[in-house]
Amino acid sequence: MRFGRQSRSMRYDSTKQTFLVRDMQCLACLMRLETLEDALPGIRRVTGSYGRQRLEIDYDDAEVTEAQIVAAAQAVGYAIRTQPSGA
Amino acid sequence: MEIHINQLFIAFVTGLTAGGLGCVAVQGGLLASCLAPQESLLRTRWPKESRRGAARSRAPRQAATPILLFMAAKLVTHTLLGLLLGALGSMLQLTLSARAVLMVAIGVFMVGNGLRMLDVHPIFRYFVLEPPAGIRHLVRRRAKEGADAITPLILGALTVLIPCGVTQAMMALAIGTGSGLQGAGLMAAFTLGSSIVFFTVAYLATQLGTMLQTNLARVVAIVLLGLGLFSIDSGLNLMGAPISLARLNWPTSAPAMTAPQPDSPSVAGMNGAPEENELEITVSADGYTPAQLHARAGIPTRLTFVTDDVYSCALALVIPELRVEQLLPVTGEVTVEIPPQPAGRVLRYSCTMGCNAAQIVFDG
Numbered sequence: 001m002r003f004g005r006q007s008r009s010m011r012y013d014s015t016k017q018t019f020l021v022r023d024m025q026c027l028a029c030l031m032r033l034e035t036l037e038d039a040l041p042g043i044r045r046v047t048g049s050y051g052r053q054r055l056e057i058d059y060d061d062a063e064v065t066e067a068q069i070v071a072a073a074q075a076v077g078y079a080i081r082t083q084p085s086g087a
Numbered sequence: 088m089e090i091h092i093n094q095l096f097i098a099f100v101t102g103l104t105a106g107g108l109g110c111v112a113v114q115g116g117l118l119a120s121c122l123a124p125q126e127s128l129l130r131t132r133w134p135k136e137s138r139r140g141a142a143r144s145r146a147p148r149q150a151a152t153p154i155l156l157f158m159a160a161k162l163v164t165h166t167l168l169g170l171l172l173g174a175l176g177s178m179l180q181l182t183l184s185a186r187a188v189l190m191v192a193i194g195v196f197m198v199g200n201g202l203r204m205l206d207v208h209p210i211f212r213y214f215v216l217e218p219p220a221g222i223r224h225l226v227r228r229r230a231k232e233g234a235d236a237i238t239p240l241i242l243g244a245l246t247v248l249i250p251c252g253v254t255q256a257m258m259a260l261a262i263g264t265g266s267g268l269q270g271a272g273l274m275a276a277f278t279l280g281s282s283i284v285f286f287t288v289a290y291l292a293t294q295l296g297t298m299l300q301t302n303l304a305r306v307v308a309i310v311l312l313g314l315g316l317f318s319i320d321s322g323l324n325l326m327g328a329p330i331s332l333a334r335l336n337w338p339t340s341a342p343a344m345t346a347p348q349p350d351s352p353s354v355a356g357m358n359g360a361p362e363e364n365e366l367e368i369t370v371s372a373d374g375y376t377p378a379q380l381h382a383r384a385g386i387p388t389r390l391t392f393v394t395d396d397v398y399s400c401a402l403a404l405v406i407p408e409l410r411v412e413q414l415l416p417v418t419g420e421v422t423v424e425i426p427p428q429p430a431g432r433v434l435r436y437s438c439t440m441g442c443n444a445a446q447i448v449f450d451g
Contacts, residue, residue, distance in 0.1 A: 025204075027217065031223055031249070050217055051212045051213045051217065053209075053212070
């Protein structure tokens with residue numbers, strides 16, 4: 001079951017998911033997390049905000065799953081989780 | 088055009104401490120990304136059988152080249168940026184009070200960044216100006232694609248687009264100089280200082296442990312807090328504010344701090360009543376001595392500043408309340424005439440950097 005803030009675009013068949021990031025300490029962390037864009041197939045765009053401690057990931061859920069994204073973030077040293085609805 | 092060497096030195100030391108570590112944190116990944124392909128290139132160039140001899144001694148030099156190219160490009164772009172920002176500052180014709188406000192703002196920015204690094208409260212995260220996502224994307228693309236010798240040059244140049252918090256503060260300071268040349272010098276000195284740390288960390292490829300990294304971040308935060316408070320204090324001095332750190336310890340009526348006058352503190356008129364205060368202030372690299380003087384209220388004051396082979400920002404004198412800005416000679420005497428002041432008035436002055444605070448108290 002999917003929860004959190006997300007939207008689907010039929011045109012690209014993509015999902016946009018907002019993740020909360022723990023321990024993002026500076027811009028370097030943000031830029032490191034944005035490399036997830038190149039790390040996994042199916043991720044179209046990763047943008048984030050250090051100030052808000054958020055990552056927005058635009059991905060094709062036919063190619064990559066949310067669990068894989070969370071695992072990939074963990075591999076570069078960050079615990080991320082989907083933003084609960086209304087947060 | 089005059090260059091304030093003290094300011095350049097402070098910028099260099101800031102680069103060497105807070106700036107260097109801040110830059111490594113934000114831009115170190117970029118350098119690593121362009122070093123990795125270079126290393127694989129190195130391995131391809133030196134096959135196993137020939138690597139043992141000559142290659143071993145040449146490899147470190149080969150590894151240093153991309154780092155040096157990266158640093159050189161970074162230095163050039165940051166110096167140019169300083170030139171532009173300084174020129175912008177001069178075009179804005181910053182008034183004395185605008186400069187003072189800017190210094191306080193820079194100080195607040197630095198203190199905010201220090202508190203952010205100490206993780207005091209999430210609100211302080213907003214003290215970092217995030218480069219737009221498009222620029223971050225562009226830099227990342229270039230780092231990913233490039234494996235040639237020009238990549239470190241391009242990435243070094245691009246670091247100007249992703250400044251760390253300390254660099255951002257220096258950029259604001261460059262605007263505050265109000266001079267293209269001084270701005271360029273300031274950014275160059277800062278980048279040179281930070282490059283030493285950057286090069287050392289990158290060259291030794293130090294993988295800092297988490298605990299050491301956290302401690303270093305704390306050191307950077309404390310340095311930033313110190314520099315920030317210094318900048319706020321300088322801004323307050325420049326405003327002539329009574330609440331700066333230097334002035335906290337000065338009681339306005341302490342006789343012990345009254346300046347010893349060589350002859351008499353005042354020139355007597357025909358009826359014997361004093362008609363003019365004559366005060367002499369020695370200017371040195373340490374500032375203005377005595378730092379606090381007492382003078383008689385209600386009569387004009389002749390304030391003579393004496394310099395003897397002085398090379399410091401104390402030569403650029405500012406008396407904010409009277410809007411006096413006077414550049415003193417390296418060696419010589421300059422007299423400033425002050426109109427009669429009411430009793431209890433405290434006339435504050437400092438250098439244009441706001442770092443040498445002094446005052447005259449007018450007694451009844």
